[in-house]
Amino acid sequence: MPPGRPMEEIAPYSQGDFSAPAIFSCSPRSGGNSDSAAEFFREGVCQAGGRAQVFYLRDYAIHPCLGCMRCELAPLGDCFLGARDQSGPLFQTLLAAPMLFIAAPIYFYHLPAQFKAWIDRSQSYYHRWEKGDPRLRKLPPRPAIVNLVAGRRRGEKLFEGALLTLKFFLVTFNFTIEEHHAFRGIDASEDLRMHPEAREELIAAGREAWATCHRAPSILKT
């Protein structure tokens, strides 16, 4: 587990600033294709006059779920590992952000291990959601945009596993995947950066995302 980024970076969300889309770049590889996708999307948001914060998941300390189910019995439903790593403050962003952009590579037809570890750690939130916790049940419906990259060109179901997992991970936080982008044959770290159509598509998605935030003021106020 890496020592992790300073927590102040998450502060705008934990302090109730709900105005900026949160961007999660979820590859262990620094400077690769998921980072490029995140950068393109942010560029689009900025072009539209907005701002967004990028979280590089690899920089945060995230302990895998132990499956101990202590969260199910804990009075407030908290995971005891929350005191030992940085997964909790990252979940704060999912509680607060008006919109989400997630970029990730396909690893063995799925998501990379650290990202999956964070997803598994949302189990304590899922239990609370199931029990009707108003903090989760009263979250406003919000849009998520997903970008996946894969080295292979073939494979009918290349993105299916990852998309299904993301869909159900995000339900707990009342995000719906409204749009997904998927690029095949993207393998070397510069491949997406050198792909003009992908760049255009993701910048346009960022611009549109910021415009949507402003068209839906209820998202910002909640």
Ligand SMILES: Cc1cc2nc3c(=O)[nH]c(=O)nc-3n(C[C@H](O)[C@H](O)[C@H](O)COP(=O)(O)O)c2cc1C
């Ligand atoms: C451990 C590992 C597993 C991978 N598994 C797949 C796979 O199942 N299918 C595929 O198309 N590409 C696979 N790839 C290739 C990556 O999806 C590809 O290199 C991607 O562009 C990496 O994105 P990144 O630069 O954001 O890390 C794998 C790469 C690694 C390192």
